[in-house]
């Protein structure tokens with residue numbers, strides 16, 4: 001399967017299914033992926049297990065410079081982004097200078113493209129760090145992944161590091177006091193001889209209960225869009241996603257669907 005890596009710190013703008021015209025920010029290396037998950041559906045491919053050399057992350061100064069150059073160019077061309085999105089080749093909150101980079105981004109956004117939102121797409125594994133939580137509370141769209149209410153399913157789909165504890169992640173998500181968007185990717189299929197399906201009634205009932213407990217400002221549900229590193233995975237049909245979305249609305253939450 002052909003997955004891909006972003007080869008720049010600032011990429012795009014691209015038209016995002018979920019966010020509109022999005023200027024991407026990649027705080028990970030431009031030649032390899034760094035993530036605390038190894039999702040079987042990741043568009044960046046598998047997370048490297050062993051590295052020959054330490055992964056080199058861009059410095060805060062480098063990110064600021066590249067972002068300033070790109071935003072200034074976009075202003076000059078009158079093509080303003082709807083959103084500046086932290087995503088890229090892995091988990092952005094792993095960057096040791098994440099909070100400072102968010103502060104710089106807010107400053108540059110306010111100066112150059114004041115209408116653009118700032119979004120972070122995260123897998124919620126760094127919420128035990130106070131600096132990460134502080135930074136996430138400063139952005140407009142704090143988007144955190146929760147692919148199942150069952151740790152066993154998350155282990156099958158997202159393949160987290162062994163110290164992952166779903167109960168701790170859920171407590172951290174609750175502590176945002178509603179200033180969080182939950183993103184869930186629904187999929188079906190088989191991987192390593194096991195059935196993958198986070199759309200069963202048992203899964204959905206438990207997931208909806210967890211959503212109600214977290215109380216997010218919005219829920220984003222979507223499915224596989226591009227090639228995945230694991231073979232044997234299937235998209236969930238749009239009408240099925242819509243039925244899941246109806247159930248989210250029934251319990252009182254705003255929901256966005258991308259099929």
Ligand code: SF4
Pocket residue numbers: 035036037038039041042043044047089090091122123158
């Ligand atoms: S959390 Fe995101 S970047 Fe990390 S493996 Fe999963 S999909 Fe890929």
